Amino acid sequence: MSSNASSVDIKDGNGPLPRQIPYIIANEGCERFSFYGMRNILTPFLLSTLLLFIPAEHRTSEAKHVFHTFVIGVYFFPLLGGWLADRYFGKYNTVFWFSLIYVAGHACLAIFEHNINGFYFGLGLIAFGSGGIKPLVVAFVGDQFDQTNKNRARLVFDAFYWIINFGSFFASLLMPVLLRDYGPSVAFGVPGILMAIATLVFWMGRRKYVHVPPAAPNPDSFSSVARTALLAHKAGQSRPGLMVAGVGALAALISLCMAPQWGFVIAFCTALVLLLAFGCFGVSMQLDRARGMHTAEAVEGVRAVLRILIVFALITPFWSLFDQKASTWIVQANAMNSPQLSLFGWDFTLLPAQMQAINPILVMLLIPLNNVVLYPLMRAIGINPTPLRRMGAGIALSGLSWIAVGAIQLNMDAGDRVSIFWQLLPYALLTLGEVLVSATGLEFAYSQAPKPMKGIILSFWYLGTTIGNLWVLIVNAGVKNDTVSGHIASTGLSESAFQMFFFAGFALVCAGLFALYATRYKMVDNYRKA
Known part of the structure; x- marks a missing residue:
């Protein structure tokens, strides 16, 4: 009976979980701690230490410019990593060697805390290393599955995203404290140690992985x-x-x-x-x-990629809004009241950068809640939560979160003393949007990509974040124009509030366009054969 049940499971794609998955999950947890640990203290460090030579009135704008330029680099270099892996070195080798560059970048941040050129060089190495491995680890997870256990992949992609946020949660809580109490060398050094551990763990599983070889030169x-x-x-x-x-x-x-x-x-x-x-x-x-x-297959493969890229393009406004929680929202939190808290006899004041810990803890709660409660309930009432429907709803929720944060800014501009805990609402809305867009998008990108182009198509998925942060740089540069700043002044809104409502409207318009396109998109199944 059990043998028959097992064969039925395999036939239905519910076979056993690959034993090598824990190595990749553990690697991702440590790597994400290292990345978010340094990223979440980058804006506070720039404002408090590295950019003190810039006049105070321009320091916030420059810090945001540096932060979003860094993020652009992180999500641009997946194009290079995906191409090298797919054509020459394979996913494992590319991830391993880019990880070593990544570790070197962290070392530069810890060493050059007061040297702007050395620090920016370290940021460049991290962008290069992190970006190079970013699409490949996700694709590498997908490579461990085939038609016999493909239905387990969705749970693993969710677990993958859960461990990302597990690392991000503790990094968001600890790194601002290390920066405040022990200085930049320690605060940036600890993430470097975690990245070295991530590289070691990934190397330890090398003999257990399924290694899909690079694609040979293909005339099609x-x-x-x-x-x-x-x-x-x-x-x-x-x-x-x-x-x-x-x-x-x-x-x-x-x-x-x-x-x-x-x-x-x-x-x-x-x-x-x-x-x-x-x-x-x-x-x-x-x-x-x-x-x-x-071949007809190659032509249809290109058509499929073009259709996927339209989906990716319509998601870019989400990244504009999401990544500003580590820049614009921290700047807003710096001007808010942070009451003293007491936990198990420990009195402390929440730091503005620590508010970002709300995001990963909510993700860890929402992913299982969605899978166990929300999605089954939707199916029970006749609504199928398809990937495209989830992503469209996520974009809209991100727009609502910025309406909420804009309303907070209006109260602050009116002179009200606002508690930092008012940011809980926009964080909750943005996080729900993130779960629906980002976690779903990883699965969507891998399943829809034709076999020879999985690394590259995931690189395009990450390139969407580069474009999203490009919109932020363009808007920030635009408000420095006298004509634009004059128009903002005529609305009676502050520059900060105007930008918040602008980004909210941008996301909501694109959510509507996404919903229209989703009705025409036909899903495919591109998991490899057993």
């Missing part, structure tokens, strides 16, 4: 099919797709030329967005021209 790859589609010429027909891609290339070149006025990061990222948007649209216009020169 995404780039090959896209290039053929753009360049293919049919007698008596123009090439409108190529013209559209050319317009994008010209616009990207103009963007790069604006670097002296906009700054390199904004100009470069804008150029990248223009190339991707116009290029992909041009390919979609002429994709059928690649038929006959490439």
Whole structure:
């Protein structure tokens, strides 16, 4: 009976959990502690120590610029890591070597606490190392599953996201205290030690992993099919797709030329967005021209990727809002009242950066609550919580969280003394949105990606965060314009409140567009065969 039940489970995709998963989960928990530990104290450290040479009225803007530039780097380098893993070194080797670079970056932060060039170099190494491994660990988890146990993958992806927040929770509580009581060297050194442990744990499981080899050079790859589609010429027909891609290339070149006025990061990222948007649209216009020169499967694979990229693009506003909890929300918390608390006889005052601990603890509670209570209840009343529905709702909730934080700012601007605990509501709304978008998105990205492009498609998922933070830099730069600042003044709102409501509206509009597109998207199953 048990043997028959086991065979039924395997046939239905409910086979046993791979034994190597704990190594990857433990590695992720330590790595996320190291990352969030340094990230969550970055803005307070910049404001209190590294940027003191900047006039006080400009220090907050510069700290936000540095923070979001760093985040842009973290989520840009997955493109490089995914490409190297898929084409040359495989996921395991790429993760291991990028992790060593990551550890070196942490060492620089601890050593160069008062040297701006050395500190920024360390941030660059962390962005390079963290970004390089970011899409690969998720894809590496997916590689450990096949058709016999694919249904276990959703639970593991949730566990994966849960352990990320387990590490983030303790990092958010401890690192601000270490920064205050022991200084930057210790506060940035501890995350470095955790990253070294993460690398060691990952190495220890090397003989147990399923290693999917890099893809051989493929004449039917995404780039090959896209290039053929753009360049293919049919007698008596123009090439409108190529013209559209050319317009994008010209616009990207103009963007790069604006670097002296906009700054390199904004100009470069804008150029990248223009190339991707116009290029992909041009390919979609002429994709059928690649038929006959490439397999039908390859052409449909490209079509699938283009459809996925539209989903990713519509999620970028969520990242604009989510990542500002470690910059804009900390700045707001700095100006709020923090009452003294008592816990088991220990009296303490909550630090502004420690408010970020609310996010991971709520994630750890909401993920099992959603799986055990919310989703079954929705199915019982006839509503299927599909990945796209979850992500669309998450974007909308992030918009509501910024309406809440904007309302708090209005009270502060009116002179009211506001408790830091009023931020609990926006944190709760944003965290629920995060669970619905981010945890779901990891599963969606892996399951929808064609086999040869899983690393790259997950890199595009993370690139969405780069674009989301680009919107933040653009808005922050825009409010420095006299015309824009004059318009804000005419509304009667402070600059901070105006930006909060602007981002809220941005997210809500895109949530509506996402819902419309979701009705046309057809889900596929791209887990590997047993």
